Amino acid sequence: MNEQSSSKEKGFILIVDDIPKNLQLLGNTLRDEGYKIAAVSKPEQVVNSVRKYQPDLILLDVMMPGKNGFEVCEELKADPELNHIPVIFLTAKVEQESVVKGLNLGGADYVTKPFNNQELLARVDTHISLKLSKDKLKEQNEKLNELGLMKDRIYSVIGHDLRGPVNGISGVINMLLTDLEETEPERLRKLLTLINESSTNLWNLLTDLLSWARVQSKEMKVNPSDFSLIKAIQEDVKMMEFVAEKKGVTIHIHPQEDFEVNADKSFIRTIIRNFLTNAIKFSDKKGSSIEINIEAEQNLKITVKDYGIGMSEEIQGRLFKMVHPKNETSMNKNGAGFGLLLCNELAKLHGGKIVVESEEGAGSTFTLVIPQSEQAVIAA
Known part of the structure; x- marks a missing residue:
């Protein structure tokens, strides 16, 4: 499998660490597994980078100068456009208090340094799979919602817009049939004009409805x-x-x-x-x-x-x-x-x-x- 196809299939990971050696090590390990990678070394740049890349997972170092990983995670989880992206903390601390704090802030998981590659990849794969599944479910729900709205709109068109000209045509024809022999030529012309106008409107509306259906089905x-x-x-x-x-x-x-x-x-x-x-x-x-x-x-x-x-x-x-x-x-x-x-x-x-x-x-x-x-x- 080539890198491009596997990256698309496996997902996009943003790595945040202030130590270049860690970025290189993590990047090489994940890239070899087919993930697409972006890296950030300054915690102040994380939120903007997440907005730019829209990753499927964030690997976030806890101990960084200026702003630690917990503070960065709080920023991400406070943003309604970014809080759905899972965060795995990278920490040298194994104290229970540190781990619990990170999870309580919205972190999805943690990995301790030095990394065990199999453990790291297993956790990454789990959380990316969950993220991509949620994204797929959200997309399917949005499509179902669109189909429901489409159905309602079509019912509205049939119930209102189509019935108008049809009733107009039917009403005028009934008037003509009832009193055709006594209808004056000028009145007859007006009634026939009304029929023509209603039928034209009906034809145009049906044409638009069918064209729109073809556009929705990608046929046009x-x-x-x-x-x-x-x-x-x-x-x-x-x-x-x-x-x-x-x-x-x-x-x-x-x-x-x-x-x-x-x-x-x-x-x-x-x-x-x-x-x-x-x-x-x-x-x-x-x-x-x-x-x-x-x-x-x-x-x-x-x-x-x-x-x-x-x-x-x-x-x-x-x-x-x-x-x-x-x-x-x-x-x-x-x-x-x-x-x-x-x-x-x-x-x-x-x-x-x-x-x-x-x-x-x-x-x-x-x-x-x-x-x-x-x-x-x-x-x-």
């Missing part, structure tokens, strides 16, 4: 190609024009110059469509506008800004989290959020991110940021 891959960004945005704006006009909302694109970008066109359009859908949905003032701004320098930035109801800091903090709060705000009740989960995942697949700025009563700004090479963005 980025397929980049060169395409006209302005044309792609204009296609999405055209899809939204009817709904926007009904609310008296106008959509503006800046600048009008065309850009050719290299990205997954379907992903980009999905993100823009969701941005626009939410911007229109939460633009509550007739005569309001939505601004789409494009920047194409080192990063591609597509910004959609509305002047609608905005969001509180609490809502912003959970936009991209798999949460399903019991007391939903009006914005959540209107269905915002699920599409943004998908958008966030699609942005990450591009190596990018989504930036949100919002103020209650003043509107929201959503920005897609995607890294681009110098050759990737070309003025058409």
Whole structure:
């Protein structure tokens, strides 16, 4: 077994001792067994080193100048981000009082000097195995929790977001069937328009739901190609024009110059469509506008800004989290959020991110940021 593979399998150990000879001896012994090693000779550097390396085990000398090992252990155990890492004390003292003190401070075990290699390796292996098992269990519990939240979110989508357009379609069709012969042409046009709008919303939501499920199962891959960004945005704006006009909302694109970008066109359009859908949905003032701004320098930035109801800091903090709060705000009740989960995942697949700025009563700004090479963005 090579050193790299065995190190990954066996774990990472931080050795703390003020005597270089001890560091060398311990380091060689553990490295020969396949462990990855880091060493610290000054007790004042231990906490920062633990933060940096995030080891699976700490071998900590007790008798050191300035600050002893017990004091260092107290610091580590007082830190909620570090207190889960097991500490084995290295001590020349065999007095019961010293050993008990170390264990009472949170130490996992102790080894006396001079070291018996078999005893040292046995204790190290035991505590690293326990640590790695706990880490694995924690990871599995987090995944189970995510699956539970995912299930709740999907139930929420099915129970609320999907039922809305389905009920809308069903209700309008029932009205038409009941009074079709006497329905005026203009009213018929409006009713058919409502059916078309609801079915489009339903289709988009189902598409997002299926896409998001594929992302979660790691089935969806980025397929980049060169395409006209302005044309792609204009296609999405055209899809939204009817709904926007009904609310008296106008959509503006800046600048009008065309850009050719290299990205997954379907992903980009999905993100823009969701941005626009939410911007229109939460633009509550007739005569309001939505601004789409494009920047194409080192990063591609597509910004959609509305002047609608905005969001509180609490809502912003959970936009991209798999949460399903019991007391939903009006914005959540209107269905915002699920599409943004998908958008966030699609942005990450591009190596990018989504930036949100919002103020209650003043509107929201959503920005897609995607890294681009110098050759990737070309003025058409």
